[in-house]
Amino acid sequence: MKANTHFAFFDEGSKKEIRRAIMKAVAIPGYQVPFASREMPIARGWGTGGLQITLSIIGKNDVLKVIDQGADESVNAVSIKKMVHETTGVELTDRTEEADIIQSRHRIPEVALTKDQIIVLQVPTPEPLRGVEASEYVTKRMHSEDDYSGVWLMLFEQIMKYGKTATTADHPVYVNHRYVMAPSPIPRFDNSKMHQSDALILLGAGREKKIYAVPPYTDVKSLAFEDYPFTVEAFEDKQCHLCGSADVFLDELIDHHTGETIHQCNDTSYCMEQLNKVEKAEVESSYA
Structure with missing residues (x-):
């Protein structure tokens, strides 16, 4: 760990504030919790939301794995691993089974995660209604009223145009029979890994200042019509x-x-x- 820096970069007050947001997100599965996103030594859009979560929950004895679109050695993954290691001194690994915390961009590992693991997903656009409604005020109201007609209409229009839903990634999911959630830009192939997951799933959007979560053993269902069932790659x-x-x-x-x-x-x-x-x-x- 570098001298003259706090453990895990943030001061304790900042980490506590982010952890409070995480706890609220875990208590209300799929709900987007606002938080005071901090300035980071990497550009917004390169995983600052996920990185802030990781830095706030990591401990000295944890083992960290970071992947970017399935790769452990991409520029994004290597840069994040380097920062976390230099500010914590924690052990790094490429093996999914060895990791306590897995930070990922665009993928959930192929190896099934366990109850002792946490996966942190980097999110560019946390609002699943953003494609149908630009106003944050209106999307909040729509969530509160359980009004997801706009999302269903979007999927219906895709079927009318292409003969199937055309979401190649970030296909919206229904969490705990209540909130429609953006699962981050994971491929459709990975959506089912969120359903009844043994591991805690945390999602962070630094630029949009949102944290949300899928607690272990939570129902997660990909949105689909009965006559056009959800399919994967x-x-x-x-x-x-x-x-x-x-x-x-x-x-x-x-x-x-x-x-x-x-x-x-x-x-x-x-x-x-x-x-x-x-x-x-x-x-x-x-x-x-």
């Missing part, structure tokens, strides 16, 4: 060209040597772990 008959995984979220790539389309696990640490298992099994079989 399909990877039928596809598998990772490295580790062979076929039941995960895959990236579509071009092999520069052959020009052919190949697929690879989006979750890089999961892919490496599966690849190591495959290689180990091959070695063991060669000696059998």
Whole structure:
């Protein structure tokens, strides 16, 4: 930890204020709690909301994992890990199973999370009604009145235009049978991981000054019409060209040597772990 800095960057008063907002968010699943978003040494829009949550809840004995769109070594992930480590001295890991706190942009890990873990999601736009209503005052009233007709109309218009809902990410969800919530720009593939999750899910939007949460074992349902059920990204008959995984979220790539389309696990640490298992099994079989 750097000298002449508070543990985890913030002073204790700031951390307490953010933790109070987190506690309120946990008590009211899916409800957006306003908070006094602090100035950070990274630009707004690069994960300041999630970072403020992480810095407010992290302890000296915690182990931290940070991912950006499935990758542990992207610029965003590396920069956040560096800041947290330099102001706390906590241990860092790429392995999901080892982490106490996982901060993520755009993905929920493939490995199932446990009751002892917290995942912090970075959120650019926390208001699921923003696409149909610009006024913050009006969206607050709509939430209070359980009026989500605008969201349903948006999905209906997509079906009329494209024959299906066209939300590739951040598909709105209904939380605890009460609030419609933006799950952050995770792919539709990850929405189901929020439902009855063992882990606590915290979501932070620094620029919009909002914190919200999905407590463990909470019902989370993706919005869909009965005759147009919710569907996720399909990877039928596809598998990772490295580790062979076929039941995960895959990236579509071009092999520069052959020009052919190949697929690879989006979750890089999961892919490496599966690849190591495959290689180990091959070695063991060669000696059998």
